Amino acid sequence: MVSALPTTALAYDSVAEGTELPEIRTRVRRADLVRYSGASGDFNVIHWNERAARAAGLPDVIAHGMLTMAIAARIVTDWVRNPGAVVEYAVRFSRPVIVPDDEDGAELVVSARVAKKLPDHRVRVDIIVRCGADKVLSMARAVVVLP
Amino acid sequence: MPLDPAFIGRTYPAVEVYEVGREKIREFADAIGDPNPVYRDRGAARAAGHQDVIAPPTFPIVITARIGEQVIFDPELGLDYTKVVHGQQRFVVTRPVRAGDRLIGVLTVDNIQAAAGNDLISTRVDVSTEDGEPVVTAYSMLVARGTSGVATSDPSKA
Numbered sequence: 341m342v343s344a345l346p347t348t349a350l351a352y353d354s355v356a357e358g359t360e361l362p363e364i365r366t367r368v369r370r371a372d373l374v375r376y377s378g379a380s381g382d383f384n385v386i387h388w389n390e391r392a393a394r395a396a397g398l399p400d401v402i403a404h405g406m407l408t409m410a411i412a413a414r415i416v417t418d419w420v421r422n423p424g425a426v427v428e429y430a431v432r433f434s435r436p437v438i439v440p441d442d443e444d445g446a447e448l449v450v451s452a453r454v455a456k457k458l459p460d461h462r463v464r465v466d467i468i469v470r471c472g473a474d475k476v477l478s479m480a481r482a483v484v485v486l487p
Numbered sequence: 488m489p490l491d492p493a494f495i496g497r498t499y500p501a502v503e504v505y506e507v508g509r510e511k512i513r514e515f516a517d518a519i520g521d522p523n524p525v526y527r528d529r530g531a532a533r534a535a536g537h538q539d540v541i542a543p544p545t546f547p548i549v550i551t552a553r554i555g556e557q558v559i560f561d562p563e564l565g566l567d568y569t570k571v572v573h574g575q576q577r578f579v580v581t582r583p584v585r586a587g588d589r590l591i592g593v594l595t596v597d598n599i600q601a602a603a604g605n606d607l608i609s610t611r612v613d614v615s616t617e618d619g620e621p622v623v624t625a626y627s628m629l630v631a632r633g634t635s636g637v638a639t640s641d642p643s644k645a
Contacts, residue, residue: 349535366520379511379518380549396569397632405573410519410545417544422535423525423583426544430577430626482544 350420352461352486361419361452361465366411368403368437369445376407390441403437408448408476412469415452416482419465427462428483435474446471461486489601489635490608494564499557501591504617505550509586512542519543532585541583548576550584551612551625554592558610559629566608567634574607575628581621589617597626601635 373387382404385392393401409431417423439446448471455466467480516526524531525541532540559566584590591614598609609628615621 372518372520376518379515380552382552406545406548406576407519409576410521410543413544414519414521414523417521417523423523423544424535424537424541426583427580428578429544429580430575432575433573436572 349422349425349487352457352463355454355457355463355486357454357457359454361415361454364411364415364418364448364450366448366450367445368407368411368439368448369443370401370439370441372445373401373403373407373439376404380404380406382406398436398438400438400440403439403446405431405433408433408437408469409480411448412450412467412477412480413482415450415467416465416484419452420484420486425484425486426482427485429481431467431477431480433476434478435471435476437471437476448476455481458483490564490566490599490606490631492599494558494561494596494608495599497558497596499554499594501593502554502557503591505590505592507542507584507586507588507590509540511549512540512546512586515546515549516543519545537583537585539586541585544578544580544583545576546584547578547614547623547625550590550614551592551627554594554612555610555627557594558596558608564608566606566629567631570631570634571629572632573627574630575626577626579624579626581623584614584622588622590614590622591617604633604635606631606635 377383437446450469452465452467456464462485465482469477513527525535592612595611597611600607612625614623
């Protein structure tokens with residue numbers, strides 16, 4: 341599955357502070373958690389076993405924080421077109437993403453805006469990720485360096 | 488019981504080389520649902536200015552989480568892993584990880600503290616090539632909920 345992204349990189353001079361990036365909506369289902377466990381090597385039982393999740397005091401199985409962080413990064417990398425432009429990326433995991441055992445799973449809504457143009461062709465983007473009413477990532481920000 | 492602050496500043500030298508595989512990058516990109524061709528196609532990666540396919544920005548966690556286990560699972564530290572959640576994560580990138588890289592990581596314990604009943608441990612893994620070229624630094628903060636002996640509270644407020 342190769343997407344037809346434009347190959348021209350986004351230029352620093354074309355970027356304006358306050359610009360909203362195109363929103364991303366993604367569903368995360370149990371099968372996605374199993375797949376991410378395998379790909380990442382994070383087999384913590386709270387990401388695939390309800391019994392273990394409840395024993396740990398959680399309402400149900402939760403998504404890997406790093407999966408949410410990875411999904412959120414895409415709003416920036418799709419926008420700049422070159423993922424190699426990301427020079428810094430930081431998040432706080434403020435709420436767990438609870439993934440019920442059904443067809444719908446959990447829906448993540450990722451939004452972002454250009455927060456600041458920095459020196460040396462760097463741009464800071466602030467990201468918000470919501471799952472229902474919960475803000476699941478806070479203080480999420482990426483810095484990209486643009487041509 | 489609070490974690491031993493004597494661990495602060497402790498460093499764990501690199502133990503093994505991680506060789507970044509092209510198919511591992513593809514597998515990871517598939518798992519995060521990102522179809523970007525620079526993670527799969529050498530031509531697309533070259534067109535974007537890279538020597539070979541590059542890995543997504545959070546891919547380094549595959550390497551650094553395993554390295555971090557040296558301290559997380561250190562019995563001397565006494566961290567109750569069943570209570571641990573990921574509090575914060577940050578990557579500072581010198582250059583993207585790419586297929587064929589042979590990487591090593593040096594682990595450092597940056598901080599240990601108790602806050603609102605939780606134990607917090609902050610670590611850093613400095614990842615470089617085996618020849619010493621810096622690639623990325625991964626900063627992780629883990630929260631052990633309710634383990635420091637006081638009332639439990641929301642780890643995000645820590």
